[in-house]
Amino acid sequence: MTQSDITVRRAVPEDCPVFAEIEAVSAEQPWNEAQLTEELSHDFAVLLAALRGEEVIGMLDMHLTGEAYINEISVRPDSRRLGAGEALLREAVRICADRDQSRIILDVRSRNSAARSLYEKAGFRELCTRRNMYADPEDDGVTYEMDLADPERKP
Template sequence: MTEVRLEPMTADQYKPWRADAEAHYTRSVIATGRTPQDAAREAAETYTRLLPDEAATPGHHIWHAYDGNRRIGFLWVKVTDQEAFVYNVAVEPGLRRQGYGRAIMQAAERWCHANAITRIGLRVFAHNTGARSLYEELGYVETSRNMAKDL
């Protein structure tokens, strides 16, 4: 696998990315047992709260990832002090299960090292077993666990 490079999203790229990212988040929330309406509301509220100034929100870095000239996915990271938090990472649908998720996360780690960031965290939905497995293989450890019960 070649090293991927991260390029900041342009303003023109941000709008369609945001719509797709919110839709994906909505589907993930639905998979936890929430109604489609509640999930869509949560996704919209979350993205509005986290990115009030859209791609220009201070501390947030939103990149497309490339293998050569081919766009293979994206990465969204927030940095505070010497810690980064991955809010979203994805590989283009037709390119999944080919090592690009790993390559994007390794690019994130290289960027963090280059910017004196000493810790990187993330949250992953319990139902996303593929991502959980990848993160464990990359050395991430579980730091907390959310649980719920429908009544």
């Protein structure tokens, strides 16, 4: 499989059981199927599914309220480094620009180097660090931003 086998589409309710499985092995505080199904019902929430061929391998959740906040992005451990994370972010940015969001914000553990590299590669810039934002294990939080009005922003 190569990057070109990865596609991204809007999530549908049938994705929620798979998303919950991906969350269970990827996230620190995994969302369960019921939480994901409820999330999908909110007008302000956008959930995306990444597929490798026909198989759902990753998800992204964000809230659009004038500025967008990415709550969650996760890819199945056996399907990482294939470009799914990047493809999910690219589509998220496209939707946010389309829906006139002023910027996109997200928070990440300072020690999550995989996610931080992903965000930096996608064009997010570090906005601030919040001391001890996370517990178990204790860690600082780093807030990243993408200013969608920035004329220098990559498409």
